[in-house]
Amino acid sequence: MSFILKTDNLSHRYSNSSWAIRNINLEIAHTGVVGLLGSNGAGKSTTMNIICGALNQSEGTVYINGTDLRKHPETAKKDIGFLPQVPPLYPDLTIDEYLIYSAELRFIEKNKIKGALEEVKERCGLSHLSSRLIGNLSGGYRQRVGIAQAIIHKPKLVVLDEPTNGLDPNQIIEARKLIREIALDHAVLFSSHILSEVQLLCKEIIMIEGGRMIFSDSMDAFNNYVQPHSVLMRVENRPSEEVLLKITGVTKVDFLSDKQVRVYFDGGEEITERLLAASMQYHWKLREINFDKTMLDDTFKQLSAQTNQ
Numbered sequence: 001m002s003f004i005l006k007t008d009n010l011s012h013r014y015s016n017s018s019w020a021i022r023n024i025n026l027e028i029a030h031t032g033v034v035g036l037l038g039s040n041g042a043g044k045s046t047t048m049n050i051i052c053g054a055l056n057q058s059e060g061t062v063y064i065n066g067t068d069l070r071k072h073p074e075t076a077k078k079d080i081g082f083l084p085q086v087p088p089l090y091p092d093l094t095i096d097e098y099l100i101y102s103a104e105l106r107f108i109e110k111n112k113i114k115g116a117l118e119e120v121k122e123r124c125g126l127s128h129l130s131s132r133l134i135g136n137l138s139g140g141y142r143q144r145v146g147i148a149q150a151i152i153h154k155p156k157l158v159v160l161d162e163p164t165n166g167l168d169p170n171q172i173i174e175a176r177k178l179i180r181e182i183a184l185d186h187a188v189l190f191s192s193h194i195l196s197e198v199q200l201l202c203k204e205i206i207m208i209e210g211g212r213m214i215f216s217d218s219m220d221a222f223n224n225y226v227q228p229h230s231v232l233m234r235v236e237n238r239p240s241e242e243v244l245l246k247i248t249g250v251t252k253v254d255f256l257s258d259k260q261v262r263v264y265f266d267g268g269e270e271i272t273e274r275l276l277a278a279s280m281q282y283h284w285k286l287r288e289i290n291f292d293k294t295m296l297d298d299t300f301k302q303l304s305a306q307t308n309q
């Protein structure tokens with residue numbers, strides 16, 4: 001199989017400190033969005049900076065479309081577009097001036113720059129703002145300009161480091177839409193520390209924590225992993241533990257008070273129907289029932305523990 005991005009045991013330590021990332025093995029073979037999820041300091045930016053050639057790794061290899069980035073940076077970088085965490089924007093330039101400059105940096109032939117500029121502005125919804133100074137743009141539009149410079153040379157791989165950070169909810173929705181469109185004909189590596197953000201955008205997810213990869217699979221597999229395993233019930237009349245434990249699927253019961261009980265279960269969400277039926281039969285007077293979603297921190301812990309076994 002040929003990969004747009006492949007990393008072999010990528011590891012990095014800043015000067016003499018401990019490993020910032022260790023043995024990161026990534027493979028991206030097709031278009032679409034791959035999410036790189038990790039809490040602050042997990043190693044996302046370090047990984048992305050290395051993949052884009054902005055930082056030299058201490059160990060390991062990055063292949064872009066089969067080319068070793070360290071050995072042949074010019075060839076490899078033609079296929080990379082990068083929006084770093086702090087976008088490299090010049091507030092005193094207009095959008096046109098900045099994107100033309102970006103096109104020149106990317107060695108786009110002179111007679112093709114105008115076409116590339118118009119196409120990328122159209123794609124990123126910037127055509128009506130061509131001569132606006134970047135310094136006068138809203139955060140959302142600045143981020144679009146950042147994305148535009150990352151795709152102006154039509155790279156196979158687009159790397160976006162926390163592109164929705166600092167945007168307001170409407171701007172986040174717009175940015176998400178744009179990233180989805182770009183992912184139709186590019187492979188996009190997208191980082192975030194927000195699980196729901198990655199769940200909304202990505203078909204595949206890679207989680208790193210403490211510089212190590214702790215999960216890499218489809219979003220479906222991840223969602224199955226974080227399926228809720230307990231429900232919280234609020235009732236008027238305290239149920240009997242014996243009755244609860246006899247309900248199919250129920251594995252454990254914790255009484256938080258006489259009116260609040262956490263029920264652990266194996267299996268799917270049909271548990272609620274069984275609890276509802278039991279409530280009718282035993283007159284618990286069920287007032288509320290909610291799934292306890294596994295918190296991201298817990299998920300990190302569970303996955304880390306599993307990986308380190």
Ligand SMILES: Nc1ncnc2c1ncn2[C@@H]1O[C@H](COP(=O)(O)OP(=O)(O)OP(=O)(O)O)[C@@H](O)[C@H]1O
Binds near residue numbers: 014017038
């Ligand atoms: N220039 C640097 N010098 C020394 N240590 C660094 C440097 N940059 C990052 N680190 C350290 O490397 C580790 C990984 O940081 P990195 O910025 O890659 O994480 P991140 O997942 O991108 O976090 P964030 O979302 O906060 O940017 C952290 O322990 C961080 O303190």
